[in-house]
Amino acid sequence: MIELLLAVVAGALIGLSLGALGGGGSILAVPVLLALGQSPAQATTGSLVVVGVTSLAGAVTARRAGNVLLARGIAFGTVAIGGAVAGAHLSSAVPEAVLLAAFSALMLLVAGLMTLRQVRGRRGAGAHAAALERPQLDDPIITFSPTFMCQCPRALKVLVTATAVGLLTGFLGVGGGFLVVPALLLALALPMRYATGTSLVVITVTSAAALAARAGAGVVPDWRLVVTLTLTAVAGSVLGARLAARTDTRRLSAAFTGLVLAVAAYVAVLALPALV
Template sequence: MNAADLALALPLGLLIGLSIGALGGGGSILAVPAFVHLFGQDALTATTGSLVVVGVTALVGAVPHQRAGRVRVVRGLTFGALGSGGAVAGSWLSAGVPDAVLLAGFAALMLVVAGLMTARRRRAARDVAGAARGTTADAGTRSGRHVVLLVATATGVGLLTGFFGVGGGFAVVPALVLALGLPMRVAVGTSLVVIAVNSAVALSARLAGAGDLDWGLLGAFTVAAVGGSLLGSRVVGRVSPARLNLGFTVLLVAVALSMAVRSVLDLLG
């Protein structure tokens, strides 16, 4: 790794960690396009390296959330365990997919994530407005249907983690809120446990066929991301998550469109 790579890795890692620590996910989805388009890696190497960055960052980032009482460890481990099968399956499936197809799918995933984050931001705003009017949700509405949602989401998140090398916090946080009834900030902290478990499982399934990873680059990226996650865990208590969500959503759309254009050109060429 040269000085130019280091100059890129540090701010990008910081941004990714900030999102993971403050929003419980989203930032990891920037790691793959960064590794591919800025550092010239192939899709398999990039998605595998992303798991290293995401897993370590989530694990360290969960510590301050735990100290602040925003982590439910047992529930997070349970969700992660439910998604382990999907993580292994996703890792196996990704190995046989051409780079251009994998990256086109990744661009589509980024746009879906941007839409989910927008919906999450609007739902949070409605919840705040409802609380101001004195209305609350009926806890009795949680039922066996939510258990099915929990299992399905855990498996789906594991599959995405294994296939694309992303943490999946964008899906974990809403699932923890809807299926387990966790408050949003507790869901953000608990999601980091889930991300760490899924990333570790997917990484163990990938390492044998991943080729040579640039550990110097991954180390710099991870150190910066860990610093960002610790900063993000402080930001979540002081800055409106809606503002962070909005800014990051705009960034996701811009990167996704850029990736989509490049992937389509590669497929046509």
Template sequence: MLALAIPIGLLIGLSLGALGGGGSILTVPALVYLLGQDTRSATTGSLLIVGVTALAGLAAHAREGRVRVAQGLVFGVLGIAGSWVGSRLSASVPPNVLLAAFSALMLVVAAVMFARSRTARHTPANASDATDLSRQPVLTLAPWSCDCPRAARVLVTATAVGLLTGFFGVGGGFAVVPALVISLGFAMPVAVGTSLLVIAVNSASALLARAGHGMHPDWLLLGTFTLAAVVGSVLGGRVASRVPPRTLSRAFTVLLVLVALYTAARSVPQLL
């Protein structure tokens, strides 16, 4: 199992570092179907793997100036309540129901990533520069000057991402990236880099919510997987600056659909 954890961790870290979101969603099915973990241990272990890997990938993006720390921290903190609730709900759901729902989530993520890649193809090369409002604050302290609809969008989105993180044990970057682009006007490279900070905050809060609930992780397996994923994430940060994002996104979308169909084929029959 340890030998298998290395290439799997590298692949997931690579996708997380290169795409900034979506890559972490493969961690749970990999732990369950390839490394023999039970569903609850997999969703908990995934939070540790994803959180540490996101922090490692964050460094490369930060060096390139693609991380907005203040906005990322605010977005992550706003999602803590959602991640706590999601963690509590996850403990009460039967494993096969959780996996079936997870397969549906993966298909949704694949659709979002496919739509994003099509949108990017029709966006002018200088569009991101024209709309980069990433240096604006997320929320304004003065109530009379607060953009309330914008603040509400950020709050709702951050809470929803936290809920997904706690419930499924995923980073939620697939939702964070478009949210940062749409709600805060971030350019795509900045959204990708900042999403890793949000993922790390959400993962840490969800992991703390699950602490002390009878979980007994295989620390050697998780440590090996995490180390490999960290290496992959660092490499992914370099790949992101050299390979067209659309190419990466399309390839990952196909992989995501295949894994979703496999997960559904294994879990749905158990519910019938």
């Protein structure tokens, strides 16, 4: 009963972050499942369910708001499937201590990127708002009609970035929204408004692919905890979206960055004794 209550609280926190800040919360799913007694393999597998379902719910909401380029998201996610499958198989081949250490390093990176985003947001808020009002989408990378045309350097950029995104999702069981959004900005030249919404489509596709790749590995998480965490995260994301319209999200983001740092330290404490 206590474990389920903790899962409800943690799921609400994850959802609030996703809804209010547009990302970051899903990275807490693995540490939460670890704290609830799951092994690293179970936690990263269960996290894929939380991440995938929550991202799907967010993608539907963003689609209704007109902030999703569905075809491009599916295309990028499809390219990323190879990396997701490879990452899922690789995660079962490395020691759990290495998996935890890699996850701790990832959380430190996320905290750093979130801090950088806060600083840049304060400096360029006006320019960012103007950019949202004037979205300009680029030309297709590959076309087959009326004649074949390929912007091959950009196609290679899409292949590399999508594979990296998939690999991260499959290996560590995270959505990687902090990586997917910059990847879409870099590889597809999407305006931020569309990159944020479209990233949810990519995360849904890669999470599903990684989960399918792990299906035969014999790793079975505690589905009661996973389902509870997922449902409360989805509900929390709706509440978070409403909260964002009434609250200074800069303060929320700063508080969440501190939380990510604290959790990164917790995961490092779990990993280091087994590494030395």
